[in-house]
Amino acid sequence: MSDVKEITPINLMLFGIIGGLVGIYLSPYFPTAGALGAICAVIWSAEAVRRVAKYxxxxxxxxxxxxxxxxxIIAAMFGLAMVKSMPLAGPILALITASIIGFIIGWFAQHVIKMKIPVMIRCMTEIAAAGALIIIGFSASVAGNYDFVGSLIPKVFDNGVILAVFWVGAVAMLHPFNACLGPDEKQKRLLYLAGSTGAITMALMGIAAVMTLGASGSITLLLGIVLWLIFYKKFWDEVYNDAAAVVGTGLIPKTEA
Amino acid sequence: MTAIVIGAFIAAVIYGIFATTSYAGRVASQSRFKQPLYMDIMRYTTPSIIGHNFIVCFCLVAIAYIQYAILGYPFSIPFLALIWGISVGAIGSSVGDVHYGGEREFQNREFGCGLNTALSGRIVRRAESGLRNSIDNVWFCAKFGGPATGIGLGLTVFFSSWPTTIWGYTWKAMVVGVIILAVMTIMNRLVEIQVKNAYGPYKEDKEEKEAVSVAHTH
Amino acid sequence: MVFLDPTTIIDILLIGLSGTLICLAVHFIPVGGAPAAMAQATGIGTGTVELAAGSGLVGLITSSYMYAYEPSASVALVMAAGAMGSAIMLASTMLAGGFIYAYGVAVPFASAQVKKDPITGERQDIYVSKGTQGQGIPTICFVSGVVGAALGGAGGGLIYFVLMGYYSPLITTHAAAVAGVFTMGVFYVNSVIPSYGVGGTIEGVHDPKFKRVVPKDVFTSAVVSMLCGIVAILIAGGMTA
Known part of the structure; x- marks a missing residue:
């Protein structure tokens, strides 16, 4: 399927985990970093979705x-709520919990439900872990830090922003592969699209952050829009490259009939 | 109220962006079939997608606002709006979509029966006059599927809160709910009988006479 | 954080049970996926996850409303409220979908999986048009769907009830949001697992597939939901400031 060189899954995984965690850990000092970290996780998860959904x-x-x-979301709530004495361990615990839940569901899907998808267990684990990072990252960029009881519950859960994180985050994760599905699907185009969907989510979180954090939220908003423009432009460049033809209007070429 | 309008507008624009990327992405992923990427579809449909999405978002958020601020539901507005959004998505894709898929979306299908699997993918490109395109297909779909989706969502929103509003939070309200369900089941049954008589059985069967008499006794 | 406390264990089991109810619900709902949308198969023409989640979450709204206004409401009443909301959502959907199938697409309702409708006793196979797997929503599918949605809504109401019991003493006013979000997470996990099990389409209780896939899906869901239950109760432990 792919004769062009692709970024290996392991590199993207490292990119997602390290980028995500660094972003989340920087978020108390600079809330926008949380959203940037979450974008890394979105890109990683889009690749994982791509590998499993191909089957x-x-x-x-x-x-x-x-x-x-x-x-x-279950793992993120668990990880952040559990570590009162050592708040630093929260995101890592959430990541590990998510991986465990993902592994268990993947194992059951593979061996009990018998889905016969060889990458199921691994991808389910990766997707769950990325999901937890996306949720924590975007929530942290809205709440200003990742303290569950102190700031996440009043600033993210209570006003319902978590639902936007939940749903727009899910769309950011699944849209790239859903949109690029097809026999000539290419990783590069998909990853640019993932960056673009992640950046849209970031801009939305920026709007929410303006309300919760004030001025520092506008950085998230503006940076989100700029990143979105960049990734969207890149995506269109790839589309122009890859599409059979780009025309204003006209009939379907005769060769197909 | 201004907030609802602004929020709905932002959501609609984002939806429009997703719509453009999914069209472009799918076409680019099928370049081996040599189908060109039509920019006029992008220009023609995206604004109307945004417009329709604005209406949907506005109405859903308005429902959520009424439920939160006036009826006093415990969840916040985004939560209620999200749930109604998921519901309307489910209803829309199961009610409004059906005609789109079954009737005319380029498929060669006889009236009064299901789409034969063997004919699946037999594309009809020429219409009564000129080329048949997706805009013609959507026309009837929007005229019939849209209102039917609205009926579905309206019934849901209305009947899911009506019994408890009238009869309070008691078992009596639950009994009323069960009665509503029974009425809906009977209506579905009436539609089923009417449609079966209208389009008739397809296969001649030895037992057919007996089967018909059984059906009549019920 | 006492694990061996009997109430805790019962609550974990209750969350496991509600997840299992949601999983079971998906099997009852007649979903045909894309083939149904093209009038090639019996059922509602959309995805299992969407329908299960859509109806179940409407049930969550009604049951949470019940819980908020009748704090003394018994667990059965909260579950019944959820069941009613879900079932009404799915019944309206199927009714409106039936109108489209009947008067827009113009197909007679028929199931290809059984010869006679178990409820009305009407012949099905002669109404299945050539080259299809049945069309529309016959009575058995309708009833099966209503029952299924009711199970799902009851399951959602039960999780919400159990979680509110844990969270509301700890984080009084925020409890509804946290419990609601957690319920939604459990809902999605438990509606996707059986969708994978049924492979996207099922007609309802009368489908031979029902007997084949229910045991393994229910087992999976029960294990996963109990895991979620343990996690939920540990979260409550983390809230005690």
């Missing part, structure tokens, strides 16, 4: 984004 899930690509966020 055909039988229920459409969106289902995997939804289960990812379902697992991610």
């Amino acid at each position: 055909g899930l039988g229920t459409g690509v969106p289902s995997i984004g939804q289960i990812a966020m379902g697992m991610g």
Whole structure:
């Protein structure tokens, strides 16, 4: 399928985990970093969704984004709530919990439900972990830090921003592969699109952050819009490159009939 | 109220962006079939997608606002709006979409029966006059599927809160809910009988006479 | 954070049970996916996850409303409120979908999986048009869907009820949001797992697939939901400031 060189999954995984965690840990000092970290995780998860959804899930690509966020949110709440004495361990604990839940669901999907997808377990684990990082990252950029009881509950859960994180995050994760599905799907285009969807989510979080954090939220908003423009432009460049032809209007070429 | 309008507008624009990328992405991913990427579809449909999405978002947020501020539901507005959004997505894709897929989306199908799997993908490109394109197909769909989706969502929103509003939070309200469900089941049954008589059985069967008499006794 | 406390164990089991109810619900709802949308298969023409989540979350709204206004409401009443909300959502959807199938697409309702409708006793196979797997939503599918949605809504109401019992003493006013979000997470996990199990389409209780896939899906869901239950109760431990 792919004769062009692709970024290996392991590199993207490292990019997602390290980028995500660094972003989240910087968020108390600079809230925008949380959203940037989450974008790294979005790019990673889009690649993971791509690998597993290529096999055909039988229920459409969106289902995997939804289960990812379902697992991610449970793990994120658990990880952040559990570590009162050592708040620094929260995101890592959430990551580990998400991986465990993802591994268990992947194992069951593979061996009990018998889905016969060789990469199922690994991808489910990756997707769940990325889901947790996306949720924590975007929430932290809105709340200003990742303290669960102190700031996340009043600033993110209570006013319902978490739902936007949940759903727009899920769309950011599943949309790239859903949109690029096809026999000539290319990783590069997909990753640019993932960056673009992640940046849209970041801009939305920026709007929410303006309300919760004031001026520092506007940085998230502006940076999100700028990043989105960059990634969107890159995506269109790839489309112009890859599409058979780009025309204003006209008939379908005769060769197809 | 201004906030609802602004929020709905932002959501609609973002939806429009997703719509452009999914069209471009899919076409680019199928370049081996040599189908060109039509920019006029992008220019023609994206504004109307944004417009329709604005209406949907505005109405859903308005429902959520009424439920939160006036009826006093415990969840916040985004939560309620999200749930109604998921519901309307489910209803829309199961009600409004059906005609789109089954009737005319380029498929060669006889009236009064399901789409034969063997004919699936047999594309109809020429219409009564000129080329048949997706805009013609959507026309009837929007005229019939849209209102039917609205009926579905309206029934849901209305009947899911009506019994408890009238009869309070008691078992009596639950019984009323069960009665509503029974009425809906009977309506579906009436539609089923009417449609079966209208389009008739497809296969001649030895037992057919007996089966018909069984159906009549019920 | 006492694990061996009997109430805690019962609550974990209750969350496991509600996840299992949601999983079971997905099997009852007649979903045909894309083939149904093209009038090639029986059922509602959309994805299992969307329908299960859509109906179940409407049930969550009604049950949370019940919980908020009748704090003394018994768990059965909260579950019944959820069941009613979900079932009404799915019934309206199926009714409106039925109108489209009947008067827009113009297909007779028929199931290809059974010869006679178990409820009305009407012949099905002669109404299945050539080259399809049935069309529309026959009575058995309708009833099965209503029952399924009711199970899902009851499951959602039960999780919400259990979690509110844990969270509201700790974080009084924020409890609804946290419990609601957690319920939604559990909902999505438990509606996707059985969707994978049924492979995207199922007609309802009468489908032979039902018997084949229910045991393994229910087992998976029960294990995963109990894990979620343990996590939920540990979160409550983390809230005690």
